[in-house]
Amino acid sequence: MNSKPCDSNSSTVREALAFSAKNAPPENGIRLYDRRGQNSELRNWSQIQQAAHDRAARLASAGINRGDRLLICLPTSWELLEIQLGAILRGALPVLVAPAAALGGAASHARKVASLLELLSPKRLVCDLATRNELLEFDCAEAAGYSLLTEELFELPVAPNALYSAQPDDLAFLQLTSGSTGRQRAVMITHHNLTQHLQALVHLSSAAPCTPESNIVSWLPLNHDMGLVSGLMMTMYHGIKLTLFRPDAFLARPKIWLQALSAFKASHSAAPNFAYQLCTERVDPAELAGLDLSNWQIPLTGAEIVRPDTCRAFSEKFAPFGFQTNCFLPSYGMAEATLAVTSDQKRQGIRTAPVPRGSSGNEANEVVCNGVPIRDTEVRISSSAAPGTWLGGDEIGEVCVRGPAIFKGYYNDRAATADALREGWLHTGDLGFMSGGELYLTGRIKDLLIIRGNNFMPHELEWIADDATGGGSSERSGAFSVTRGTDGEQAVLVVEVSADKTKGLDQDIRTRVGRVLGLPLADLVFVKRGHIPKTTSGKVQRRELKQRYLEGKLERIAAAQETE
Amino acid sequence: MTPKQELVLELIARVAKKDKSFIQPAQDLIADLGFDSPKQLELLTEMEDRLQIEIGEDDAARINTVGDVLDYVEKKT
DSSP, X not given: OOOOOOOOOOSSHHHHHHHHHHHSOTTOEEEEEOTTSOOEEEEEHHHHHHHHHHHHHHHHHTTOXXXXXXXXXXXXXXXXXXXXXXXXXXXXXXXXXXXXXXXXXXXXXXXHHHHHHHHHOOSEEEEOHHHHHHHHHTTOHHHHHHEEEHHHHHHSOOOTTOOOOOOTTSEEEEEXXXXXXXXXXXXXXXXXXXXXXXXXXXXXXXXXXXXXXXXXXXXXXXXXXXXXIXXXXXXXXXXXXXXXXXXXXXXXXXXXXXXXXXXXXXXXXXXXXXXXXXXXXXXXXXXXXXXXXTTOOEEEEOSSOOOHHHHHHHHHHHGGGTOOGGGOEEEEEOGGGSSEEEEOOSOSSOOEEEOOTTOTTOOOSXXXXXXXXXXXXXXXXXXXXXXXXXOOTTOOEEEEEESTTOOOOBTTOHHHHHHHEETTEEEEEXXXXXXXXXXXXXXXXXXXXXXXXXXXXXXXXXXXXXXXXXXXXXOOEEEEEEEOGGGOEEEEEEEEOOGGGOTTXXXXXXXXXXXXXXXXXXXEEEEOTTOXXXXXXXXXXXXXXXXXXXXXXXXXXXXXXXXX | OOHHHHHHHHXXXXXXXXXXGGOOTTOBTTTTTOOOHHHHHXXXXXXXXXXXXXXXXXXXXXXXXXXXXXXXXXXXX
16 A cells, blocks of 8 residues: 555644544544453444543542542553543543453452552542452542442543543553552653654655555553554544554454454554464464465564564464564664654664674673664663763763653652763663664663563562561662563562571561562572672662573572572 | 363463473462463463363463463353
């Protein structure tokens, strides 16, 4: 098809939704699948706009006003889509929080939701009965008191004049970036950030720009920036088609993603590396008769480290079904930049370069090219040794980004904002270099674990370990991630203990981490007191710790068994 | 152990990529058997398909150990 790239230029979400409701073909909208990914219902942009208006009016009756934070904890559903858009139209700030993990997540999920009350002081928490019950059962009665069930909301009267005429510089929503308990951060995104970004995303691949005929398949969670921006917001803004699944439907049966791509001749679909890996491992080609992936112009891979071996295996397995290897589109981004920062424009598939000298802590021997900065966005490399000094090509330093989509700061967290935003530049905490104008990532300065596209702060693991050992606030543990073959990043925890006190501790810590964070530990290492490297002020040096771990220089006591 | 519980043990072993004899009721699915979110969903789906049951999300969110799964299956079927 030769149609022109999408050229919507609305400056707020309300304007964009009105534009799509009026101008998009009536068959364009969201096709939403049920919990099992089997049956679907299509609603067009006009219907979605009407529902969002209705929800805005009922939110007004619930006392939700301009600027109020509205916590929303719902699975991917019409209710979630309508209430979220309705909240934005009302001028409130929706904050999406993921529902409990599939197994065993109830207690830690309740605490997570409760901890968000402190950070965000939301007016209400919109959720389902399961979440309200979970809050009551796990001693979060105060949080339960904020809860407003969707059916309760929908019974409230429709208030008149509920829509707010947002200005481009008004905040549109808050995006949670990491954390299960404590240390959560909420990224502030304005209408200007979002709308400018959605225009730039049209050209994420200049060879295959987004057009009015494009259609997107997504199973990514809407509480994640990639699902929210590249799925829902992108299609809403340009009035194109979205086929939407719940994340658990994909995880349960990965083949439904590929089948939907084929059935709807989808052009765009994004996913983290682990999803491509899951398809290579769990999808049986015998069940894919008739599958046609040849329309998939933009198989975007991002939100976690792109692994060349995963891309190769996926290409090999699905090339017989029309998958075009050269289309694989690595893209680098983060919630603080609304979504994307760079994307590969060459359409030669995954390209790699050898790891340059001096990139410590890197376990791979090749690094993936993440392409050039997206439209209107600048990327520079800052010296990590001499902050404030920009580096030239092929020199490794901190990746810094400037452009219209850079966020306004972290909500209610001045210190973190001042650290991330300096003189108009977002300091990403990622390490990399530019070569030929293209970005290569080599590691991370910031202490962060990115596992299956989800961010975890090392403190989250360390506090659990310190709790278990009775270490209190004395920093007796260090957490970091290592790359384990096709599994991608995995969590490792190193804990200082007295040799005579390890009994049962291995099991205790692993269980606590599993219950609270939903993470299996790839390794749990016990070392003697004083064997975790610390700064003079007593802070754990996690990068040094990881280096010693990788080099096998940590002296284990009561060696904890590795899981496979 | 009932035949349905035996079947569930087999499913857990298969998803965990372990021998069935290794699986014990006291084991924590995430901490001891490495059930990350894809594996959790794989197990739930297999259980629903093979046992012809529907597992509620709020029930699943309270399952932590192999024993919890066995108890749940016993009650549910």
